[in-house]
Amino acid sequence: xxxxxxxxxxxxxxxxxxxxxxxxxxxxxxxxxxxxxxxxxxxxxxxxxxxxxxxxxxxxxxxxxxxxxxxxxxxxxxxxxxxxxxxxxxxxxxxxxxxxxxxxxxxxxxxxxxxxxxxxxxxxxxxxxxxxxxxxxxxxxxxxxxxxxxxxxxxxxxxxxxxxxxxxxxxxxxxxxxxxxxxxxxxxxxxxxxxxxxxxxxxxxxxxxxxxxxxxxxxxxxxxxxxxxxxxxxxxxxxxxxxxxxxxxxxxxxxxxxxxxxxxxxxxxxxxxxxxxxxxxxxxxxxxxxxxxxxxxxxxxxxxxxx
Numbered sequence: 001x002x003x004x005x006x007x008x009x010x011x012x013x014x015x016x017x018x019x020x021x022x023x024x025x026x027x028x029x030x031x032x033x034x035x036x037x038x039x040x041x042x043x044x045x046x047x048x049x050x051x052x053x054x055x056x057x058x059x060x061x062x063x064x065x066x067x068x069x070x071x072x073x074x075x076x077x078x079x080x081x082x083x084x085x086x087x088x089x090x091x092x093x094x095x096x097x098x099x100x101x102x103x104x105x106x107x108x109x110x111x112x113x114x115x116x117x118x119x120x121x122x123x124x125x126x127x128x129x130x131x132x133x134x135x136x137x138x139x140x141x142x143x144x145x146x147x148x149x150x151x152x153x154x155x156x157x158x159x160x161x162x163x164x165x166x167x168x169x170x171x172x173x174x175x176x177x178x179x180x181x182x183x184x185x186x187x188x189x190x191x192x193x194x195x196x197x198x199x200x201x202x203x204x205x206x207x208x209x210x211x212x213x214x215x216x217x218x219x220x221x222x223x224x225x226x227x228x229x230x231x232x233x234x235x236x237x238x239x240x241x242x243x244x245x246x247x248x249x250x251x252x253x254x255x256x257x258x259x260x261x262x263x264x265x266x267x268x269x270x271x272x273x274x275x276x277x278x279x280x281x282x283x284x285x286x287x288x289x290x291x292x293x294x295x296x297x298x299x300x301x302x303x304x305x306x307x
Contacts (some may be wrong), residue, residue, distance in 0.1 A: 005144040008208070009039070014138060015129040016082040019045040019095075024088030024107060028048065029120035040125040043150055044078060047092065058147045063080060076102065102135035134196065141205055145254055146246045150203040151167045152195050155187060157204060160213040167238040174235055200260070202233060203247055214240045217249045219257065222268065224293060230257065230264040246281055254285065258307050267307055272302040 018037055037044060042202060057077050065219050077083040080099040087093035088107035102163070105113030106120070114135050117123060130140055139152035151162070158180070164170065165177050177183045190197050194201040205215040217234035232253055269287060271278045279301070287303035294300070 003243055004146070004208075005082050008141060008144055008149055009126055009129075012141060013041065013125075013129055014082055015042060015084055015125065015132045016079060017043050017045055017077050018084050018086060019047055019076055019101075020086040020126065021047045021088065021092055023048050024092065025086075027106075027120055029123070030086075030106070033123055037128075041123060042128075045083075047076060047095070050076065053304055067086070082132070082137060084128050100136075101133040104131060115245070137297075138190075140195070142200070142218075143219060143249075143252045145252045146208075147248065148208050148245065149206050150205055150217060150249070150252075152191065152201075153187060153204050154191070155184060157213065158187070161204075161216075164235070164237050165216070169238065170235060173272050173278070174233075196271055197248070205234075205236070213237070214245065217253060219253070219261070222270065222295065224295075229266065230261055230266045231268050231270065233269075246277075247284055250281065254305065262307050265307060266304050269303040270295055271303060272298065272300060289305070 002210055017032075019032065036045060041171060063279070076085075076095055077099070080101045083099075084102045085092070085096045086103060087096070087103055087105050087109060090109065090112070093103060093105060093109060093112050103113040103115075104123075105111075105116045106118075109116060115131050132138075137154075139154050141149055141151045143150040162180070162183075178186060190201065196264060200219050202216055202218040202220060204213055205217050206212065207214055215234065215236040218231060218232075220231050222229050222231040232250065234246055234250055235254075236249075254267060261267075269278070269282060270293065271282065282303045286304070287305045290302050290304050292299050293302045
């Protein structure tokens, strides 16, 4: 039986095809991955066999060699936008040129692919799907709880985001959004510089069944002057408050941090003295209250938990 996380992943999986060369698939873990992909609904396209079946493609291209490569690349997948190419050589990687396909490089490759891997022991279909989503500018689903899931923001979410922040009391203890044009540019930069570089950040909280935006939660870096610490933040929309969603989401965020962000050592929350609901949540989550700190001209209570 699939877990809820696996069910959700399958419902939003974007990757449909994986292209590879059997002659380059000598690693045992790569062979294992290739055996698993069809069971996850991915169609394999074996390029050595495809070459043999279409050996006259290069001859039919009367132009330059580069023209032949580009012509060949356009024929290797029926839907390049949902295809990922596993490339173990410069020649194989060249087949993706001009197609929009996502690429994973390995073996002799040292550059040029969307991502380079040293081995495939920790690579699965979800890893490949994330690489393809990143190449296509699609959001990752990052955390799954019992009733909701967290995913990266996109520019298509701006209307819903502004509606969330317009709800009564939402900005009492959190910074409001910028004006729309500036917020959109901030979001573009955030996707590019936070998600792409770190792989985490502040995410949208969405209802499991409907996908409706319920809130916002995730991680940021807080500069305290003498140290930069990992901070957890959260906002739950008014219709979903007092129903345990903040606890449910933050418990999973703590699990995520302990699994992926151990180098920080601790996870911190900064709460204004008058925010009684958040103080109660910190106690429920077993955070330690360690003192006061000034952030953006406000005195905040600092809470901390070991990772």
